[in-house]
Amino acid sequence: MSWDDHSHQLEPVDAGYNSRILQMLPSSRARWLCCAFLLLSQLAFGADWRRPAAQLAEKISALTGPGVIALEITNRSSIASADVEQIRHLVVSELAASGVRVWQPDQAAATAEVTLSENLQSYVWVAQIQQGSAAEPSLAMVSFDRPAFSVGGQNSPLMVLRATTLMSQTEPILDAVVLDGSPRRALLLSGTGVSIFDFQDGRWVLAQTLPIVHGAPFPRDLRGRILLGKDHLFDVYLPGLACRSSEAGSLTLACSPSDDPWPLVTADFGLSGFYTPARNFFTGVLAPGIGKQKSGPPFYSAAPILKGNYILWVLSGTDSQVHLLDGINQQTASKLRWGSNLAGIRAACRSDWLVLATSQEEPEDSVQAFEFPDREPLAASQRLALNGPVQALWSQQNGESVTAVYANSETGNYEALQLTLACGQ
Amino acid sequence: MKRFSLLWLAGSSLLWAGVALAAIRPHYGGTLRLTMRQTPQALDPISLVQADASNLARLIYDTLIVLDHRGQPEPSLAVGWQAESGNQRWRISLRNGVSFSDGTKMDANTVAASLRAANPDWRVLAGTDTVIVQTAEPHPYLLAELALPRNSIVHGGLQPSGTGPFSLAQWTPGKHLSLSATEQYWKGRPFLDSIELDFGMGDREQSASFDLGRTDVAEIAPENIRRARAEGRAVVTSSPSELLALVFSAAPQSDEEAHLRNALALSLDIPAINNVVLQGGGEPTGALLPNWLSGYGFVFPFQASSERARQECALAKQRAPLLLAYDASDPVAHTIAERILLNARDAGVTLQLTTHGPAGVTLARIPLASMDPQTSLTELTRTLKIPTPAFTGNSAPEIYSTERELLRSRRMIPLIHLRTAIMLGPNVRQVALFPDGSLYLNDAWLEVQKP
Numbered sequence: 001m002s003w004d005d006h007s008h009q010l011e012p013v014d015a016g017y018n019s020r021i022l023q024m025l026p027s028s029r030a031r032w033l034c035c036a037f038l039l040l041s042q043l044a045f046g047a048d049w050r051r052p053a054a055q056l057a058e059k060i061s062a063l064t065g066p067g068v069i070a071l072e073i074t075n076r077s078s079i080a081s082a083d084v085e086q087i088r089h090l091v092v093s094e095l096a097a098s099g100v101r102v103w104q105p106d107q108a109a110a111t112a113e114v115t116l117s118e119n120l121q122s123y124v125w126v127a128q129i130q131q132g133s134a135a136e137p138s139l140a141m142v143s144f145d146r147p148a149f150s151v152g153g154q155n156s157p158l159m160v161l162r163a164t165t166l167m168s169q170t171e172p173i174l175d176a177v178v179l180d181g182s183p184r185r186a187l188l189l190s191g192t193g194v195s196i197f198d199f200q201d202g203r204w205v206l207a208q209t210l211p212i213v214h215g216a217p218f219p220r221d222l223r224g225r226i227l228l229g230k231d232h233l234f235d236v237y238l239p240g241l242a243c244r245s246s247e248a249g250s251l252t253l254a255c256s257p258s259d260d261p262w263p264l265v266t267a268d269f270g271l272s273g274f275y276t277p278a279r280n281f282f283t284g285v286l287a288p289g290i291g292k293q294k295s296g297p298p299f300y301s302a303a304p305i306l307k308g309n310y311i312l313w314v315l316s317g318t319d320s321q322v323h324l325l326d327g328i329n330q331q332t333a334s335k336l337r338w339g340s341n342l343a344g345i346r347a348a349c350r351s352d353w354l355v356l357a358t359s360q361e362e363p364e365d366s367v368q369a370f371e372f373p374d375r376e377p378l379a380a381s382q383r384l385a386l387n388g389p390v391q392a393l394w395s396q397q398n399g400e401s402v403t404a405v406y407a408n409s410e411t412g413n414y415e416a417l418q419l420t421l422a423c424g425q
Numbered sequence: 426m427k428r429f430s431l432l433w434l435a436g437s438s439l440l441w442a443g444v445a446l447a448a449i450r451p452h453y454g455g456t457l458r459l460t461m462r463q464t465p466q467a468l469d470p471i472s473l474v475q476a477d478a479s480n481l482a483r484l485i486y487d488t489l490i491v492l493d494h495r496g497q498p499e500p501s502l503a504v505g506w507q508a509e510s511g512n513q514r515w516r517i518s519l520r521n522g523v524s525f526s527d528g529t530k531m532d533a534n535t536v537a538a539s540l541r542a543a544n545p546d547w548r549v550l551a552g553t554d555t556v557i558v559q560t561a562e563p564h565p566y567l568l569a570e571l572a573l574p575r576n577s578i579v580h581g582g583l584q585p586s587g588t589g590p591f592s593l594a595q596w597t598p599g600k601h602l603s604l605s606a607t608e609q610y611w612k613g614r615p616f617l618d619s620i621e622l623d624f625g626m627g628d629r630e631q632s633a634s635f636d637l638g639r640t641d642v643a644e645i646a647p648e649n650i651r652r653a654r655a656e657g658r659a660v661v662t663s664s665p666s667e668l669l670a671l672v673f674s675a676a677p678q679s680d681e682e683a684h685l686r687n688a689l690a691l692s693l694d695i696p697a698i699n700n701v702v703l704q705g706g707g708e709p710t711g712a713l714l715p716n717w718l719s720g721y722g723f724v725f726p727f728q729a730s731s732e733r734a735r736q737e738c739a740l741a742k743q744r745a746p747l748l749l750a751y752d753a754s755d756p757v758a759h760t761i762a763e764r765i766l767l768n769a770r771d772a773g774v775t776l777q778l779t780t781h782g783p784a785g786v787t788l789a790r791i792p793l794a795s796m797d798p799q800t801s802l803t804e805l806t807r808t809l810k811i812p813t814p815a816f817t818g819n820s821a822p823e824i825y826s827t828e829r830e831l832l833r834s835r836r837m838i839p840l841i842h843l844r845t846a847i848m849l850g851p852n853v854r855q856v857a858l859f860p861d862g863s864l865y866l867n868d869a870w871l872e873v874q875k876p
Contacts, residue, residue: 076716076723115723115724117716117720117721117723118720119716119717119718119719119720119798119821120494120495120496120717120718120796121495121496121497122720122820122821123720124719124720124721124821126721126723126724128724139724141721141821141822141825142822143720143820143821143822215522216609217609217610217611217612217613217614218613219613219614220451220610220612220613220614220615220616220868221450221451221613221616222613278608278614279453280450280451280453281450300450318450318452318873319873320449320872320873339449339450340449340450341450360449412494
């Protein structure tokens with residue numbers, strides 16, 4: 001929390017107070033999360049209310065002088081109630097240090113009504129002080145920056161579908177890949193470049209940024225993939241653009257206009273799809289195709305289900321339907337209410353692949369694993385709730401994890417998660 | 426009720442987290458149909474602002490700067506900026522590769538010309554990829570002002586072109602506007618193919634059109650929000666933002682006149698107006714800025730005191746009725762004006778209602794100009810044609826001091842901060858109303874309905 005000394009002692013104003021203004025209330029879950037985030041972030045930031053409390057107490061004591069006052073504190077900000085009590089204690093003790101004792105109203109020479117308020121950028125604490133028979137209260141006000149909150153990913157000890165937070169940033173994240181090694185590295189793809197992080201001392205440290213240069217504007221709902229290469233570090237697929245990292249020496253990234261199809265799962269699967277350069281979906285044209293099927297409906301994402309001697313492909317269509325392609329037939333699973341993002345995933349204890357699917361709920365979202373014993377999906381994991389809509393869901397090289405990116409509706413940050421399926425829980 | 430134009434800065438032009446994509450990826454294509462009360466007669470940014478149709482400006486034009494959800498400046502057509510000489514001279518670096526809808530490349534000269542036309546008081550110099558804005562006085566919140574719709578960057582004369590996500594397809598002044606998606610928009614082509622807007626439609630007309638499936642987005646007056654929700658419509662509202670106020674034509678010329686205004690302010694039962702006439706469509710206020718923007722709005726009183734009102738009235742020695750003007754085209758303005766008249770009469774103040782001609786006081790709606798409090802207050806004073814306040818800083822206490830001085834000038838009596846509201850059709854996605862009431866359509870899309 002940064003601090004600027006914005007405290008000012010103000011002249012008296014007309015008496016009278018507005019009734020408490022009820023802002024639009026978020027859902028109970030959102031409120032709970034908000035409170036939890038606030039609490040956690042306050043802990044993380046040290047929750048140091050001492051300085052503003054001291055400033056406010058100083059202003060109050062300057063107006064009242066030494067003596068006995070009554071103190072009321074009203075919270076109309078996002079400050080957690082536990083913190084309000086802490087703030088009260090701080091103000092009382094700071095007042096005491098200035099010779100002002102807080103006591104019952106009927107024995108007090110003055111009453112200080114402190115309101116903890118806020119605006120878009122700052123906390124605003126106002127003390128309205130009524131002394132004796134004065135018609136108008138005196139006013140003291142301090143303001144100081146509100147912290148920018150940051151939260152981790154969703155994780156539950158009971159979950160079979162596990163989420164590990166990789167990164168959080170304000171710029172949209174398109175994809176992320178983790179490279180095991182020493183140190184562990186992570187590649188983060190955004191619309192402006194690839195950021196390379198090293199895992200040091202328990203946190204990701206930015207080591208290098210490789211800018212992506214492009215001529216034509218990117219589509220509004222920008223999507224992209226980053227896939228590890230065999231003879232070079234990685235390839236990047238973006239609408240109308242392909243980038244390849246250097247093979248040796250210092251790491252560079254070369255991008256050029258390209259209509260090449262994108263690998264649908266990983267390069268090992270050998271199936272790619274052509275992506276519309278100015279939109280946000282795959283055209284449906286496949287390379288080389290699924291059996292006899294060289295094309296399907298336009299789709300947003302695809303996941304494979306291994307079926308012995310063939311692969312059943314599950315496509316999330318632009319028509320909001322889920323389509324199944326087995327190399328000969330195309331079916332529509334009209335009852336499914338899945339979102340646009342699907343990805344294939346494997347669990348270590350199973351030989352087959354499962355489908356991770358998002359929901360169609362708004363504004364929150366969830367991810368759940370499904371298996372396909374036949375053509376009807378069966379839930380294979382619990383629903384992993386995310387505090388915001390999923391932006392990307394891409395299988396990683398070995399299929400043992402999926403990168404999920406969601407827009408955290410509380411913080412506005414984009415969160416990249418590594419999702420894995422754990423067995424036997 | 427006269428709608429004060431100037432401001433409506435929809436501004437903020439926020440691109441914030443609230444516009445995050447939904448669980449279903451956006452679909453490209455389709456035409457979004459909207460209805461509006463306003464009747465803009467011209468499409469240049471200043472005319473749109475004056476017609477209270479700034480939301481349209483953001484569809485056709487871009488500004489150099491946008492404000493994020495905390496009111497902080499972010500790059501748009503500008504990619505960077507630097508303040509020099511104590512915030513009196515700003516060097517702004519421009520984005521490359523942006524074109525106007527008429528095909529002209531945006532460069533420093535066109536940007537400078539556009540800013541000069543909108544701000545005759547500024548000295549704007551064009552460099553290679555930069556413009557330099559010099560102001561007569563230090564201007565620490567210039568970036569927020571550059572985010573106002575009236576500072577949209579335009580090229581051309583009577584029918585200027587912009588760099589925005591949509592370009593003009595068809596235009597019948599005051600009646601209808603067709604916009605087409607700009608394929609090469611520098612921030613990415615909009616999801617919608619086109620937008621059709623019908624103007625000059627009252628609330629009932631809009632509601633009927635919505636019920637018949639002829640429009641996808643319709644406005645709802647604050648007094649109808651509660652009913653629309655009860656009817657199960659998909660209603661989106663802003664935070665309380667548009668100021669309903671009594672605005673005096675001039676500063677008080679005598680102590681008696683000042684007492685008369687005090688008496689009028691103390692006589693008003695504002696909560697009753699909000700709860701009964703406006704059906705809770707706003708929040709009573711004694712402040713100019715809404716509390717969510719200032720953080721201190723609650724300290725300004727608004728509660729009626731008939732005893733004090735009568736005392737002030739006795740000091741006023743009113744000799745002639747005070748003319749109160751209201752906008753006859755606003756369906757609730759007459760009812761509110763009558764309420765005010767009755768409240769005032771109880772305190773001994775004589776008002777006379779009028780819908781035309783000069784009046785001593787006007788019942789006005791003043792849209793919130795910006796997500797930046799300083800800019801909002803400054804634009805408010807421009808609207809009222811009173812001296813622009815000098816800010817000593819940007820902290821809440823400093824802005825409070827300025828607002829308090831404005832209120833003490835007795836040029837206006839704040840009544841209620843109104844919510845802006847719209848109702849959305851079942852397949853409309855990512856249409857956002859920001860806290861300041863501005864409508865954001867740049868990310869809107871239409872969902873394909875499942876068979």
